Structures are given as structure tokens and as C-alpha cells.
Amino acid sequence: MRLNAENVQRARDLIAIYPRPRSALIPILHIAQEQDGWLTEDAMEHVAELLGLTSAEVYGTASFYDMLFTEPVGRHLVSICTNIACLLNGGYELLEHAEETLGVKPGGTTPDGEFTLEEVECIADCGRAPCLAVNWRFFGNVTNDDFDTLLGDLRSGALRETVPPHGTLNRVRRDLTAWAGGVPAAQAARQQVEAKWAAAPPPVSSPAPATPPTPPPPPGQAPAIKDDRGERQPASQPASEQAADQAATVEDKGDTAK
């Protein structure tokens, strides 16, 4: 589904925060996932329109990240950790129990659409291993009995307050009263880019976005959105001297490609 009116407004508010609209992409994809539980093609196309990107750019980014689903998932995403700290504390045994109880393998969804099970990498709750998350709300020191109780509570709705439906991540919204007219630092940075583009001819192959990006962009913004790589300076630019000094420093630490 395309984003509803309220979510379009949330997306526009997010775009206004950043010096480059594309920075709002992942936060907006979380909103789309909150709306539908996963990322539909319609939603991704809509997000592309809002940001002046191609839908391939949106999909290509979304598909890189584990939390963004381009296929439907259950209302509850049960993520069980089996990485080293959990491995040592029964993570795999817990995963096996979950597979048996839910009747699905990792990646699978129960026929009623309630639960999707996944095996995940470390979720940073290792002091309470074995641990798991449901819709990214964390549960630690989980025994098989705890797991069964948890499933019951999720089914009955007893945990509705603590575990919102899949896709809902941050329920606290940014207070928009602080910068009623937009974030000055972001606006200044955008104007800097616009001035740069006004002074230089736009790239030959700059595809124009189907719908103008928001909030109401001043003319000439579109190319800047397309190419923030243009902001970076190649090695031959003045920045290179300092960069080279740093290169030497970091090379000492073995932190750079040889």
C-alpha cells in the first residue's frame, strides 16, 4: 500500500530534518513497515517518489538490511539469538524448542500469520543469554517454559502494550515544536549544495524524479538529491593532504587496505 496521509506527513517531517533528503530513507522505510507490517512494492515506490529516488534505489537499499522485509511476515517476529554468548547458554536448544512449538523453521511463518520465526545474530542482551526479541522488544534468560508462556501472552494480547505489532519501532515522535520553520543547520547545508549546483552544469545523465521531493523544494534541488557523492572530494582535491596524513596515522594501526 502507498503511505497514508498521516505517514506522508511524517515522511515530510523527517525529510526536513536532514541536510540531504535521502538520509530520511531508512527512517521512512520503518514508517512504511509500521503501516503494513512489511514493505510492499507500492510503499517502496511511494517512498521513492517522496525522495526523488528510483524504486530500484529504494529496493536496493531496503534489501541490504535485515530488519526490512520485502515479503510478508507475521504479526510477531520472533528473533532468537544463537551467537556466541547464547550458543554457550542454550540458544540453539531454545531455537529448537521454538521450531517444534511453532511448527516452522527459521524464516517460516505460522499458517495463522501470528508468528514468524528467525535465527538472528547477537542482539546485545548477552548478560541475559539465551535471549530473544519479539518485534524488537527483548526477553532474557528465556527457558522453554518461559517461551511457551510468552507465546500465550502474545496470542491473548496480554502484552499488547509492551510488544506492538511488527514494524512499529519507535513510538516516541520527535517534538516538532523546536524548529517550527525547519532545522536551520539542515537548511543551510542544503542551500550550500544548491549554490554549488547552480554554479556548475548538472550531470548529463541526471534522471529527473517523477514527483518533486518534499518539503516544497526550491528549483534546482533535484540534481543535488541525486548525487550527494558529488559532495565528496576525490583524492586530488585539497582535502587530500590532510587525508594523506591521517592515512599514515591509521596505517600504523593496521586499519587500512594495503
Added chain:
Amino acid sequence: MTVTNAAPIVTRRHGLPEAWTLKSYLDNGGYTSLRRALAMPPEQITQEVLTSNLLGRGGAGFEAGRKWGMLRKAQPVYLVVNGDESEPATFKDHMLLENDPHQLIEGVVICAYAIGAAQAFIYVRGEFALAQERLQAALNEAYQHGAVGEDVFGSGFTVDVVVHPGAGAYICGEETALIESLEGKRGFPRIKPPYFPAAIGLYGAPTVVNNVETLSNLPWIVENGGAAFAALGQGRSTGTRIFSLSGHVNRPGNYEVEMAKTTFRDLIEHYGGGVRNGRQVKAFIPGGASSYWFGPESLDMALDQDVVGKAGSMLGSGAITVMDDQTCMVRAAWRITKFFNRESCGQCTPCREGSGWVEKVMRRIEEGAGREEDLDLLVDVLDNIAPGLSWPPQQTTICVLGPSIPSAIMSGLRMFRDEFLVHIKEGACPYG
């Protein structure tokens, strides 16, 4: 035993009722450091941080003050906070974000003032839902309080702070991958040089990327002075640091202890209550899954970045995982390898392909279907990712994820080769 009982710095408010709220923070001295900092010239704050010798708490351990001093002279300047904690067995930033978000915000504003950044982005690991909620709520409160935003506390300094969620990718903890992700792209690390964030960072602008715990130390340093921080610890490892203790110990958890004067044994026995069920330490991982393992003979080593570095491993992210004498080391090494295989971003062939091959070979050995020549095969493939298999590692890849792959397998092979051979010859695990 040398338990110094140094007073905690970044966790000093943990355990207070609703420690994450503005009210609790103000009741316990919050935001006084920021007021003090705003009355100082920015360079003086940088100088205090240099004096403190605060080392980055993310994993690389670079001096925070020096990082600030390396910024290319251009505007705008950005501050990016790395809250993408994903190194296996590390869970300190997760706790700091949930329990004391105002402390981080205060540190962020102090740093932004010191480096002259008008906008700061706190990149929080996507999975940390509660942390994002508490941080955003705290930020809204901080704006209302005048600690962030226009004309902070009437000082004339203006800064915007943004909570930015990730979306699940270990590689985004690498600072240039994090910047790519913050720009709305796949988390592909950038090649260095030229893309050192201090020179060419977020949107091509000079950028400081600091870890959550690093910045959380700033209010204390401003309050007490860099020298007071440097008086704790020893050598280059100053101050206190949070260590995430996990695995087969009685009391796993986060412990903030004085650096350099505390040993692994202190941490495991005194703080962690020793190994569970009266068993012995077989090996421990000293600094996250990327680090080489140590045996029990290294337990008395100090939690000192340089000492651990010289001994052939690293303190890394401060995550210490204890494995007892009943642990199958082949399985442990395989699981860590699987992690790197899953999290390789795919840009560089040695890492993308190599991690897959060694994971398959390790799984074959673990399942009892390995061949003796597999051990040489593992070394051969790993040597193509990190030539020489030495420490600190050489690399054939853009970032350090690649050269982190060999640590677990090579530790296993060097310390427990017999165990690998039993798996191969008997087709079974001695530990069932």
C-alpha cells in the same frame, strides 16, 4: 586480586528510579557540565579530552581528542554518534542508551560545541527499540529544557540533535559504512584513504564519529577535568571502562571498572562470580568476536589496551566471553565464523567468498564430515583474507571485517588443534 573499586563514571546513575528521565537526571547533577562547557572556549574542551587520554570505546581505541583535532577546516562539520553496537557479546551501549540517554545527549552537545558542529546524528542500532524510544523522549525533554536546540542555555550556541535508526546490519558499526547508511544507502564501507571521516565524512563534510560510551564520559571529564580521568588507570589506558561479561560465568553483565589496574581474572572471578558449576576457564574471548582468544594462562593480564594488543589480541569492544572446560571449541569457532559470513557486506571478494568457504569447511568439521587436509585449507583461505595471519592483521579488504574472520578459527586451531582432529578422525564431538 587488585580490585580498585574506582567509582563508576558512565554508569553512576544506573539503578536510580527512572534514571532515563530529565527529572532524575537533573536531580542527580545532570546538565551542569554542559553549562560549564559552554562557558569555556571550545579548544579548552578538546584540550581537556586530550589530557584525559580518553580512548574510543567502540573497538578501535583511537584517542577521542586526537580524532577531533584531525578535522579538516571546513564548514559544515558534523558529529555522528555510533550507537550501532553489534559486535557479538557486546551489550554496554545498549544499556547506556536505555538507562542514561540524557548523559549521552549532554556529551553530544558538549562535543558538538567543542568541534563546532551545528547538527549531530545519533545512529542507534535499529533493533534497539526501547533505546530509541527513551532517547527520543529524552531528547524532546532536553529541547524543552533548553539543553539542545537554539541558543543552548543562553550561550549563543545552536545545535540540532537527531535520533537516527539503523535497520539491521553489523557492518554499519564500521564508521564509514555507518555514514553511508546515514546517507540512506547500503552500508558499504568506504575506502581509506581518502574517505577518512575527519576529512571526507557525512555528505563529504568533515565529520567526527564517536561511540556512545566515549561521549557519555564527557560530562564527567568536563566536571572533574581531564587530569582526574587520566589519574585513573595506567599508561594510555585511562579512566574506567564498561566491560560486557558473558558466557559461562555466574553473574554475567556489564561492569564498569578501572582500566589497566583490573585484570581479566578480577573481572571474571570477583565481578562475575567465577565460572559456573565450579568448572575451569578453558579459553576466553578478550574483546568481542573479532579478537583472538586467550587461554587461562592469560587471566592475570591487565585490562589495558596496549598490554592486550602486545599479547596478540585486542580489548576491542570490551566484550569478554568465558568458555568453560566442557565447551566444544570447534562449534564456538564455527558459530563466530557463521556470523562473519552472514554479515560480510559483499563488496570485497576475499571477505565475501572467503567467509562462505571457511564457514562451510568449519561446519563440515563440526558435523564430523571433515578431512584432515581441511585444516590446511582453512589456513590457506584465511591467509588470503589477512595475509600472514598475524596481529595486528594485514588485510586485502576495504574494512576490518575481513581480517576479523580468521581470529576465531585460528585461535581454535592454534590452541585446540587436537579437538579439531578428534572431530575429523572420530567423526564426533568429544563433548557430545
